[in-house]
Amino acid sequence: MKLHNNTIRGVHTALQAIFEEGQYADKVIERTLKSNPKWGARDRSFIAETTYEMVRWWRLIGHLSPTKDYWDLFGTYWLMQGNQLPEWEEFARINPDKLKGKYESIEDPAMLESIPEWLHKLGKSELGDKWEAEIHSLNEEAEVVLRVNTLKTTRERLKNQLAADGINTYIVKGYPDALVLEQRENVFRHPAFKEGLFEVQDASSQLVAAALAVEPGMRVIDACAGAGGKALHLAALMENKGKVLAMDVEEWKLQQTKLRARRDGISIIEPKAIEGTKTIKRLKESADRLLLDVPCSGLGVLRRNPDTKWKLSLESIQKVRDTQQEILQSYPSMLKPGGQMVYATCSILPSENELQVKKFLDSEAGKDFELIEDQKVLAQESGFDGFYIARLLKKGTSA
Numbered sequence: 486m487k488l489h490n491n492t493i494r495g496v497h498t499a500l501q502a503i504f505e506e507g508q509y510a511d512k513v514i515e516r517t518l519k520s521n522p523k524w525g526a527r528d529r530s531f532i533a534e535t536t537y538e539m540v541r542w543w544r545l546i547g548h549l550s551p552t553k554d555y556w557d558l559f560g561t562y563w564l565m566q567g568n569q570l571p572e573w574e575e576f577a578r579i580n581p582d583k584l585k586g587k588y589e590s591i592e593d594p595a596m597l598e599s600i601p602e603w604l605h606k607l608g609k610s611e612l613g614d615k616w617e618a619e620i621h622s623l624n625e626e627a628e629v630v631l632r633v634n635t636l637k638t639t640r641e642r643l644k645n646q647l648a649a650d651g652i653n654t655y656i657v658k659g660y661p662d663a664l665v666l667e668q669r670e671n672v673f674r675h676p677a678f679k680e681g682l683f684e685v686q687d688a689s690s691q692l693v694a695a696a697l698a699v700e701p702g703m704r705v706i707d708a709c710a711g712a713g714g715k716a717l718h719l720a721a722l723m724e725n726k727g728k729v730l731a732m733d734v735e736e737w738k739l740q741q742t743k744l745r746a747r748r749d750g751i752s753i754i755e756p757k758a759i760e761g762t763k764t765i766k767r768l769k770e771s772a773d774r775l776l777l778d779v780p781c782s783g784l785g786v787l788r789r790n791p792d793t794k795w796k797l798s799l800e801s802i803q804k805v806r807d808t809q810q811e812i813l814q815s816y817p818s819m820l821k822p823g824g825q826m827v828y829a830t831c832s833i834l835p836s837e838n839e840l841q842v843k844k845f846l847d848s849e850a851g852k853d854f855e856l857i858e859d860q861k862v863l864a865q866e867s868g869f870d871g872f873y874i875a876r877l878l879k880k881g882t883s884a
């Protein structure tokens with residue numbers, strides 16, 4: 486593949502914003518591409534892909550590169566990918582043989598997987614033998630997965646429609662609404678997206694709403710709805726009948742949910758900002774189903790958000806665990822007796838997952854609940870994101 490000076494500069498600018506200004510990789514790439522409308526499709530995918538991959542391998546690249554200069558870092562990355570460097574003066578400091586020798590002498594698994602030392606220790610202590618294969622899997626590039634909006638089309642119809650435009654997809658057993666792209670593609674530009682025929686949502690994430698066993702006409706609360714990925718799926722599973730109360734502490738995210746619902750032809754989602762314990766108390770025993778898609782470390786979705794590795798710390802993970810338990814201690818009061826609840830995270834750490842559920846069940850707040858089943862979805866086994874999904878029943882019958 487031929488390298489172009491201006492697109493490499495585009496990658497540099499994006500990396501600067503991510504590492505020096507602490508901005509989120511996905512937002513930075515979106516902005517970089519938007520501000521350079523003259524770049525063609527190939528240039529755009531080069532910039533997006535290279536930026537993501539350089540963020541993913543940042544620690545290892547930094548170790549192997551002769552200096553911290555961006556040209557050296559890019560050149561090192563380019564060689565690591567098995568490519569050859571053109572004879573440009575910008576790459577004069579890079580010696581491919583020296584780089585290869587340095588790579589082969591690395592013994593530290595955290596360096597080889599390009600993760601912080603503390604994360605390797607934590608992963609090993611939580612997942613034991615499964616950790617190394619898991620982090621290896623989480624360092625792979627994510628597939629693009631679509632969730633068919635069954636309110637507007639069928640999987641078969643959408644598959645054919647996309648194929649007619651040269652976008653080939655395949656079906657994976659166990660994920661009834663999913664289509665996986667054979668090749669990475671910017672599907673947001675496709676008319677079928679604008680018509681609300683699909684959402685982009687990882688296959689593991691699609692298991693969450695499905696686990697809640699919703700039915701048309703139910704009153705459902707999605708208590709951490711964010712931009713609405715799962716709420717939209719719930720509404721589709723409910724055939725747009727009943728009500729989905731989409732709640733979050735960050736009201737601006739719920740605005741996104743509203744816009745997405747309109748595109749998807751959904752009318753049953755009602756956004757509601759959480760203003761404190763009052764909001765929760767007022768909804769006491771009002772829901773047939775409750776989804777707690779709680780904030781988490783995001784360690785299960787590193788494929789999609791590789792910058793998470795560099796933003797997390799032991800302290801930030803502890804903080805998020807505290808929030809998870811606070812939510813578990815208070816929000817289940819919104820569920821009617823006899824109702825079902827799903828607790829979900831996009832983390833693979835037991836301390837955010839089954840141990841949180843156990844702590845809840847052992848506490849006063851959890852005494853009326855029982856665990857029906859849980860799924861520990863690892864990337865190394867599923868081939869998709871890492872997730873945890875627990876289904877719980879609130880004992881008793883509703884009056």
Ligand SMILES: C[S@@+](CC[C@H](N)C(=O)[O-])C[C@H]1O[C@@H](n2cnc3c(N)ncnc32)[C@H](O)[C@@H]1O
Binds near residue numbers: 711808
């Ligand atoms: C994993 S994200 C939710 C993703 C969303 N359900 C989706 O499918 O797109 C967790 C959400 O919890 C929200 N959150 C954080 N603290 C919360 C709290 N105490 N109560 C409710 N939501 C909270 C965050 O703003 C974030 O949107």
